[in-house]
Amino acid sequence: MKSRKWTRRDGLVAMHQIAGVGWHTLDRLLTAGWDPSSDQVDSYLTLLEGKVASKKVKEHICQKWGAELVSRTSEELSRRNIAAVTVWDPDYPDSLKQLPQPPWVLYVKGDRNLLKSSGLGVVGARKPTNYGKIAARRLAKDVAAQGWTVVSGLATGIDGEAHRAALGVDGKTIAVLGSGVDVVYPKHHRALYEEICRRGAVVSEVSPGTQPHPGLFPQRNRLISGLTHGILVVEAAERSGSLITADCAMEQGREVFAVPGPITSELSRGTNRLIQQGAKCVTCVEDIWEEFSFFTPAPAPSPTSAEHSRQTEPVMSLCEEERRIYAYIKEEPRSLEEIASHVEYPLQEMHRYLVQLQMKGLIRQLPGARFVQC
Template structure:
């Protein structure tokens, strides 16, 4: 039987038309091995778990060693890297989502996905006030060593990326199209600079053109990579508010910059503040809320921090973990730690390189 690298197989499967998050989740649940051809009996099981016959037929036609080799070669040729849920360097914060992307396509520096990040988003038509505030806050975030995460859109997104680059800091642009597609077109030069000095990422296969349905999905990744979302200016029905609501659902912080009550571009942010978002009038308002987030140096592969560098609660959680994967609920049953605190501790242990998250929100000690 012909076999190949599992992660390359997962990436190649992801690029077959009709295979999305749901199909891959169903395949994983029935024990699919991405490193080999499936037997006919296995494909019959796929139908039983709800995978459409048309999708199975496309997989049967496409899913060959030649296809895996072709996809791998094309990504290398285009200088696109793939990071999968099977990889130990998958972004730990993103892995905490209920539906984390199975595959992330990256152009630029993959290490930018590891450090602590803050999302900075807002209207595509900011006022002069909005542009000035965005540059001040995003520049401060980047100068502190945090990654500025945004969507490369016109307006606040673009200003946030530029401010981070000008500060000599880190920035990640999450696209609602293929990682090799520049959108909006007038951001071509900014796109190139982010690729050179930061990272551009997407969860959809290369070559995918932008369309409205992809942007809400993209927004959950912007917030999912970040410890919090800062909304600078936004109308009442702005897409930026979707990112903020994703942050709330993900248990992350939400920050908003107040604006004139007469300005339509501040209606959304002022409403967020009414609903409990942290009001930000200067950068210190961000850091007082994020004081609990440590910023360790990225661990060297194969080396770990010594146990003496862990806090007592981190050490207690680490002691429960071994080679057998455990879910968060299982860990909560074994300890006296709340679920919210347990999530925070697991994130810190992942950032420190001591814990690895597996598909299905299961954790093992590295």
């Protein structure tokens, strides 16, 4: 009987979503001559019995495989606005093809064209200091403002700051997940996830519906570095997932950058160690551009007189007391006690000045009655 046909790529996507089918199973099937556009698969599984998967998985594949699975998979992905980009598709990133085990399929929600854009990975601590947050925001913003894509992992902390900073300047960003592309993790990043789906791209190499588990995050980290020209690490403890991403970048021949931090900070030990080992020390975005000779950043536009006026007006309008308090509150948080000790104003008056500075958008209050410049 003549076998039924569908496209080769659609067959690959459908097989990729069968439980128990991993990278090696697909690799050995294809090496043995299996054609994903045919309904014939059992003979190849028999040929590779003991090398591909267990007898139980083999039986499961034989039960699932066929035209109905391929059709259902294609329709379900289309219905849920999930694009499947296979290693055979023209928009599959060339940079990933260089990996030892390039993903057979990438699942994308959002703009799949970003997969082949110039990108920088930004990763770091899940519980960063205020210094780390400011550094991540500034550098990610400056990178995105030059048209590069900021790639990160949607995690709490530095990842989230980097994604938001890119979106804040109408820049491009990719979130690479350690779960199915339709599974939001962490859950409190739901709004950020949806915004990235609308204005950027969310990417995963595991089938939709896959829940996050520890074994998937090293894979996710290797994909973050694989999609970029380099990795920037902003705050990392000595044992950190961010350092795994940096290791992946070095193995893949990507640039590794690190933001230095105070030697007294636990979260600076990982980044400072990276610098000792040869990572590029980054204090401004120009330090990053120096390593990419193929890219010349556009000069930063000078603000118009009207823009300059809008930027300086809130500060120029401060009274002497507000100006003293504002000057003392730098980028590191200041407690209420520290501010009171420095300015020596009556507490009731100081409260009033702090409220006025917040209303003018110049400072913001952090938990624990601490204040920082915006």
